[in-house]
Amino acid sequence: MTVSPLTATDLDRIRADFPILARALHGQPLAYLDSASTAQKPQQMLNALTGFYATSNANVHRGVYTLGVESTEAFEAARDTVAALLNAPSRREVIFTRNTTESINLVAKTYGVQHCGPGDVIVSTVLEHHANLVPWQVLAEQTGATLRFVDIDDEGNLQLDALDEIARAGSVKLVAVTHQSNTLGVRPPVAELVQWAHGQGAVVVLDAAQTVPNRPVDVQALDVDFLAFSGHKTLGPTGIGVLWGRESLLAELQPFLTGGEMIRSVKLERTSWNTLPWKFEAGTPAFAEAVGLHAAIDYLQAVGLDAIDAHEHAITDYALGRLAEVPGLRIIGPQTAAERGGVVSFLLDDVHPHDIAEILDRHAVCVRAGHHCTQPLVERLGVAATVRASFYLYTTEAEIDRLVEGLYDVRRVMGVR
Amino acid sequence: MMDDLYRENLMDHYQHPRNHGPLAECDAEAEGQNPLCGDQVVVQVKLADGAIEEMRFTGHGCAVSQAATSMLTELVQGLTVAEAAALPSQAILDELAIPLSAMRVKCAVLGLGTLKVALHRAAGTPLPAEWGDTDEMIWS
Structure with a gap:
């Protein structure tokens, strides 16, 4: 087409x-000419954000009163919009975070810590933003796993022929790659990497901060396992980002941050976790920003x-x-x-x-x-x-x-x- | 308008740096890097009777970092070590005499910070606390 x-x-x-x-x-x-860093904001998004604060502000998931019910509905409607944007099979797979960095850290500090150990290999690439590189360095140090990088040629194309050698370094557990380099604009061959990673029994974490804002991104078509993006590059406000993850993977993970909102019941001795996605949303979430992001996505889809x-x-x-x-x-x-x-x-x-x-x-x-x-x-x-x-x-x-x-x-x- | 920032004096120091190139022998030496922008200078100093007889530098980076270090070599000539080691960053900003954003101030003071590291290291004295605000830089 x-x-x-x-x-x-x-x-x-x-x-x-x-x-x-x-x-x-x-x-x-x-x-x-710096939208790869952060995007400018349309009036429609600004109106949604300030309008929410002016007329509908109340904390979510708590109030019995009408205002609280409305704000909860607005927050959860934003989740539905993100789920539809990404063609996610379920809204339970959409977790609101602060930004792409926090989304990737969430994966590293839950899935990564719970699945990687000595003898395992984490794979990333030379192309990555520090947000998709430093968390994996820290994870490798913490777990004793080996971190390997796929190199590039001088134009920034990934050298995938090195994958076989990387596979011999141990059991590949996780592959973290960008959907588009924020420095060079190059779009790596994600489909090939996903196929290879799944063949190794590894999960794929896709940094989609540079692509969700400007092209259709479909998590089912991509067949990745986790995907992260930021609201502020997507015409939305700062302070909100998204982690999408496969429900089957998210469901078995221990929480990232703990406290309010992410719990089902708390006793002094022990606590049981909330269901997805709230298990991963400790504390008061960025609900006003979610409403802004919702308006931003509506704007992008209208264009x-x-x-x-x-x-x-x-x-x-x-x-x-x-x-x-x-x-x-x-x-x-x-x-x-x-x-x-x-x-x-x-x-x-x-x-x-x-x-x-x-x-x-x-x-x-x-x-x-x-x-x-x-x-x-x-x-x-x-x-x-x-x-x-x-x-x-x-x-x-x-x-x-x-x-x-x-x-x-x-x-x-x-x-x- | 452009020349407010990149005025003649700055460009002259950038394109024709004074006291540029290594010293065969020196009494104090340090390297400074600003990893944020890749600016780098190596500062070498020859002392005589507790004063700076000659300061020379090598390095690469933006016009502000290299011109400021070039100006510094002239500014500190003849100063006592104590005077140079106590030189405030405003001294080099006055010398540049151009408007600088906070980010570019770090470029401007790279040479001075490196000189201070060299002098304090040679004298065995600690770096003054005011240089804590340039801790993004790498001294070696």
Whole structure:
């Protein structure tokens, strides 16, 4: 099925929904090219969030009174919306967390601790964000399991031929991989990895922080076992994230955090746990943020995730073409728009990325400079840092043009000849 | 507008760093890194009669980190070790004389912090507490 990208009229209408895009910086309109870090927010989401606080705020799962019943319904409706977004077989599989990092830590500190030990192998990749790397390092240290990484080639493609050798290192219990690199935009061959992992009897943890916001993500089609994403990259508020996990796996796990909300009954001597998903939601959850996330997902689905994916592909293709015109510019990672998302890392001559980002900021062009929370990856690529521009449903070709003009100014200011 | 930040003096120090390159022999030495952005400097100092006769540096990184360290080599020449070791970070910020965000201040003070580590290490004295705010940096 071919989906047409967003039209100019669509883009105008979308941009009008994002109040921050009307802001000027240094006398110029904002060109926000850092959505891989966090997305801007549509008015519809802001209205849902503040409207909830203004009219419906009460703690969930407690109040006998009407307000408490309403807020519980709103919170649980958000769970249904997330379950539908991911095509989850059951709403009981959707656990609200703070963010992707907490979701992955939850898996490491429950499933990981309860299933990994000496002689076992945990597999991750060089591409990972620290959120999908550090928890596995800690898990390996705690359990005595071995942690192995799948390497990449110079464009960021996973070297899957190393898997056989990794399998010989022990019993593979868990494979943690990103759905899309937040630094390079490359989309690893998750289907192949899943097939291999399941063949080894291992579970797959998918970091979908970079893909749930901009393309249809179906946990059943992907056949992964756990999946994590963040609300704030998905047009939603900060402070809420999601862990999806197979019910059969979640059901047998001991809790992550303990306290209120996650209990069925508490005696001084012992406590019995609540059922899924609340067993994993200790304390007052981010219910207002869940209502905001619900509105954000409604917004994304009204635009259409296929159309957003097509738009990002088109804008990335345009950006790669325009960036190639800039003398001395080097794309780090995949060189074409095929099999990648709306994230482009680059270097310009030998100008330090922080200088580039600082000069672009004077043009109101917001890009990220640094290691993007992927220090092992940038080290593997043999660079200290990169500049990263990332795109979303509201990104226009005019903003890419401003990035390119800004880069010519970087060349002038920094005296690149 | 651009030149508010990357004004001529800064760019001159960045493109033509003063006292750049290693010393054959030195009395104090340290390396500083800012892992956040990959800036790195190695500072070497030659002392005479308790004063800084010469400070030289090598390194790589953003314009602010390298230019600030270049300016520092001129600023500290002739200062006593005690004076240099007590130099506040504001001294180098005044020298740069450009607006810097909190993140870029760390770039600006990398060279000074490294110099202090070198001097205090050579003298066997502890690093002053005010340098606790640069603990993201790695000194070696």
